[in-house]
Amino acid sequence: MPGGTVARVLVDSPLPQLDQLFDYSVPERLRASARPGVRVRVPLRTGGRIANGWLVELADESEYGGTLSEVEDIVSEVPLLVPEVWALARAVADRAAGNASDVLRLAIPSRYVRVERSWLSAPGEPGDLPEAPPPVHGAEAGRVEAGIERGERMSLRADPRPLRLPTGEWVGAWAVTLAQAAAHTLAADRSALLVVPDYRDQEQLELVLAASVDPRRVLRTDARQSGGNRYRSFLDATGDEARIIVGNRSTVYAPAPRLGLIALWDDGDSLMNEPLAPGVHPRDAALVRQEQSGAALLFAAHTRSVEVERLVAVGWVHDVAPLKHVRPRVIPTEQQATPEPGSARIPSVAWRQAQEAVREGPVLVQVARPGNAPLLACDRCREPARCTACGGALGVPRSGGQPRCVLCGTSASAWRCPVCDGTKLRAVTVGASRTADELGRAFPRTRVILSDGERPVLRVSAEPALVVATRGAEPIAEGGYRAVLLLDGERMLLRESLRVAEDCLRWWSNAAALAAPGATVHLVGVGGALASALSMWRQPEWAATELEARRALRFPPAVRVASVTAAHASVARAAESVADLDGVDVLGPVPADDDGLERAIVRFDYAAGARVARELRAEMIRVATERRRPIAGRPARRPPVLRVRFDDPEVP
Known part of the structure; x- marks a missing residue:
């Protein structure tokens, strides 16, 4: 388009076929305000719609030989999409076979006209730069x-x-x-x-x-x-x-x-x-x-x-390397897991130390989950007990009585373990509320503080108190906790996930780091390499061992994975498009949900990531642009779908 100005626009749309720059002509009335990074409104020829988008760059001419549509309007004259953010959004979207507009939706907040006008009229003072900040704590100076x-x-x-x-x-x-x-x-x-x-x-x-x-x-x-x-x-x-x-x-x-x-x-x-x-x-x-x-x-x-x-x-x-090897005093109590009567399932050694520590200040008790009902597992093989009707967890009601499903309420009187055929149940975790009630009775003159997702507590004073918190909701204590009790470790490790051990080590380490210098941290009911890594404070060595085990099994992060979900034919075509690439293998497909969709897992070496992303992206566009003519007398079928998620945290 000689003599004119061409705007290259990214349309804000989740459709994969629209994830590219489209050329539009900039009319004379908008040329003064058309700058790279501003929000714009542009027409889409399909359906005669007007869409939002981002003006990414300006050019003097277009490679398109036909007549360009004009930019409809400039939404905001403030260039919100700066070049480095656009380059980042484009790169991470390509790496994950996604849309750059989806990334920009995360990166750039919704517009507020009044705030924008106020900022334009009075941007605000930038403030002073710090002078001679102290050396960075925790590492060798400099x-x-x-x-x-x-x-x-x-x-x-x-x-x-x-x-x-x-x-x-x-x-x-x-x-x-x-x-x-x-x-x-x-x-x-x-x-x-x-x-x-x-x-x-x-x-x-x-x-x-x-x-x-x-x-x-x-x-x-x-x-x-x-x-x-x-x-x-x-x-x-x-x-x-x-x-x-x-x-x-x-x-x-x-x-x-x-x-x-x-x-x-x-x-x-x-x-x-x-x-x-x-x-x-x-x-x-x-x-x-x-x-x-x-x-x-x-x-x-x-x-x-x-x-x-x-x-x-x-x-x-x-x-x-850290400046000096500072670590909490962690004591695993796997062999002392039998609690004293009325001690809220706390082993005797930890119980006595908690009684002494609470006289001096706050004591932290970390539990696995909120709520009241104790969850159950097989007494013989420790398999989590599930309802035979709906698959929900089995628990004991707060009022006592027979175990029942926490979701549908079905009684578990005739429960039998599907793994070892056992019939006896045992409690493997008790909720934060139940633990707080038990500790309140065991320490009648001590204040009990409960902190979980529904009742978050950010800080506690140095006054004596028992703080019962779910993992991740532990408050900061003035001067640190005088003792820390990590309960329900056995239950936390029962979660079905590749990352369960890593997550548990993280939860316990973060809680132990809240202890006062010299305070004792008790890890209840857990032993082995995981307990040793925590007690010796050698988490990097444990991570190295875990990485070697995953490398031997070709599990993430030794390799990358992508989950592909669609109807059977689409999954098969997507898997076939990448199966012959070097360093790639495909697992599945298996049923994904009740709608007839299937899911396959693509495992690939890091070097093959760009090629896998390109091939799967091409399949997503092919499926999205397939034309299906409606059949007379039959209801319209829902459009086909092909979902791809790279580095899916739910896999495997």
């Missing part, structure tokens, strides 16, 4: 700082202690480490992204940053904010000033001028798994962004994930 300057990829084992801030607040030592690393990055006038699993972790980071960095340089972005506040933070991040941006998993996509550091805390936490398409884990997005930007990348955790261990093993990520 080690992390040098890695940030070089743009290094690092894995750091966090200091497992609570620390007191100058303001009097207590936080995990890991939060001090990440905040100081971000402060060093900001002091060099470069931005930092701090990605954490949930708001509890975010609050700790914000407390440390508030005491050491100009608050105008810190931006928060998470789902707990109001929409307007989140949009304002995003607008601030698109400016030219270096910032520290703190938030949950979608923060990895935030715009950040002169990016110098991406830091992830506890990347193995299940809250880091992205449920929305294309389901890219922030760890993978961070690795891609680090390559594109040259920024430093820091993984920090008490328990190293097996995925990060693989990166360390191949030399892609460097292990940063």
Whole structure:
């Protein structure tokens, strides 16, 4: 189109066939405001619809030989889609055979016109840069700082202690480490992204940053904010000033001028798994962004994930040794699991120490699940007991009586184990509420605090108390807990998942890190290599052993996997399209649900990832664009579907 301006637009649509740049002409009335990164509205020839989209780039001419449709309107004149975010969205979408528009929907919040106008009229003061921040805690002086300057990829084992801030607040030592690393990055006038699993972790980071960095340089972005506040933070991040941006998993996509550091805390936490398409884990997005930007990348955790261990093993990520070997005092009590009467299933040694510790301050009791009803398993083989009618878990009602299904209420009086044919049941876990009731009776003069998903408690004082918390909901205690009791370990390990041992080690390690220096941590009912790894505080060595076992079995993360779900014929064609590639094997298909769909698992080496993604993406487009003429007299059939999920956390 000689002499004109051409806009290349990404249409905001989940349809795979629309995941490309389309050329539109920019009319004269819009040329002053048409800039790369702005929201636009464009016509779609199919159905005469108007769709939203992103103006990705401008060109003087188009390769299309026909007449271009015109851009309908510029929705916002603020360029929200900055080039580095577009490059990241395109790269991670291609890696996962997904749509770039789905990634941008995670990265860019909804627009608020009033907030945008306020920001344009008064952008706000950028704040001062920190001067001479202290050395990064938890590593040799200068080690992390040098890695940030070089743009290094690092894995750091966090200091497992609570620390007191100058303001009097207590936080995990890991939060001090990440905040100081971000402060060093900001002091060099470069931005930092701090990605954490949930708001509890975010609050700790914000407390440390508030005491050491100009608050105008810190931006928060998470789902707990109001929409307007989140949009304002995003607008601030698109400016030219270096910032520290703190938030949950979608923060990895935030715009950040002169990016110098991406830091992830506890990347193995299940809250880091992205449920929305294309389901890219922030760890993978961070690795891609680090390559594109040259920024430093820091993984920090008490328990190293097996995925990060693989990166360390191949030399892609460097292990940063802790400054000194600090570890909690963990005592496994597998051989002392018989509780005393009225002791809320706590072994005698742990019971006596809890009685002594609670006189001095708070004591933490971690349990597997909320609620009241004890869940049951076979007394002989420990197989979880399931209802014969609906498959739900069997439990004992709060009022007592015969075991019954917690879902449908069917009695389990005639239950028989499908594995060993046993008929006796035993309680393997008791909910947080039931444990709190039992401890309240056992410690009649002690305050009992319950913390779970429905009743979260973020902090407790140094006063004597028994704190009963579900995994992940443990509050921070002033000065640390005087003792920690980790119950229901046997029940936690019964969960059917490849990652069950890794998850349990993470839950226990994070709870143990809340203990005061010198306090005792009791791991009840668990022994073997997992208990040894916790008691010796050698989680990286355990992760290395776990990685070798998965490599021998070709399980993730030794290989990558993709789940393919569709009707039988579509699954077969998709599997056939990748089956002949080197380093690829296909498992299945097997029935996926009650709608007649099937699922196959594609396993492939990392080197084959790009080719597998291209082939499966082509199959998705083929299925989506198939034309099916309606048959007279018959109801219209639902459109075909082919769902592909790379690195699916539910597989295997």
